[in-house]
């Protein structure tokens with residue numbers, strides 16, 4: 001029997017910016033343990049130890065100079081130029097092993113894509129929860145991201161497929177991925193994200209639609225603080241999903257950032273785990289192979305259960321809502337779904353609704369004609 005591949009290594013914990021940093025690699029271990037407690041590794045998923053990405057392959061996504069700087073950071077004097085490349089900032093502090101662990105994360109996404117190409121594990125879905133580092137640029141680290149594993153996976157899929165899509169449901173704009181394929185009509189990028197003057201990374205307006213010949217192949221749905229399940233899902237279904245369907249990708253990289261959740265400390269969208277899961281379900285319903293990668297998520301209890309929900313959904317396994325008693329963190333994570341819902345004041349709700357309606361209208365006007373959508 002072939003089970004979907006789940007790339008995982010204890011070495012994932014080495015991508016660690018330190019105790020003060022919001023990105024906590026322990027969330028990967030907590031997710032792994034939760035899946036194990038549900039027995040997912042017995043009948044549902046096959047765990048595979050990933051390998052570091054080959055530097056030659058990394059150089060198809062990032063500049064050689066940037067990779068050389070990353071590799072040389074340990075060497076004497078190697079750190080003098082690192083700020084120029086986005087390393088050593090508050091968001092991306094330097095740590096020993098930053099290069100090696102970044103290559104491991106990207107390698108796991110490349111291998112997940114390769115599993116799809118080879119039809120391994122059923123060929124319908126493969127997982128790398130360490131991935132989803134969508135803010136990494138061609139020659140610069142940003143937003144906790146050093147190497148852009150999403151782009152690496154998309155390029156790997158392009159070895160076989162003519163049209164691939166990237167779907168980003170993280171609360172932040174998938175700027176690095178968009179930028180790397182901005183002139184490429186063979187890679188459709190879709191991002192739904194919070195948007196505001198002070199909200200990272202500050203890009204992702206509806207007008208960013210790609211440039212010739214990639215014009216029409218970048219889709220952005222900016223949303224306001226307090227956007228809830230209903231508003232978020234209707235924006236996704238009225239603007240993004242029809243384009244995704246019309247593009248008819250042969251494979252999809254799904255970035256499963258969970259920082260859209262109402263309890264996330266770094267953002268102000270108000271989704272529930274089950275609302276967010278609906279979009280994952282919609283992507284699965286297209287029947288196209290999926291490379292599912294991780295992404296943001298800074299509330300340890302929500303990221304863990306949201307990934308468990310998404311992974312089980314994509315693997316076609318239904319899990320009981322009540323977390324097994326054997327799970328070490330069951331006192332903090334008693335159920336997978338949310339049973340307490342966010343309370344949103346009417347005024348904020350109204351603003352979020354009209355902001356989303358404007359984004360939907362703009363995407364419909366700018367991009368629907370390109371895909372012959374009415």
Ligand SMILES: [Zn+2]
Pocket residue numbers: 170171172257259295296297
């Ligand atoms: Zn994020």
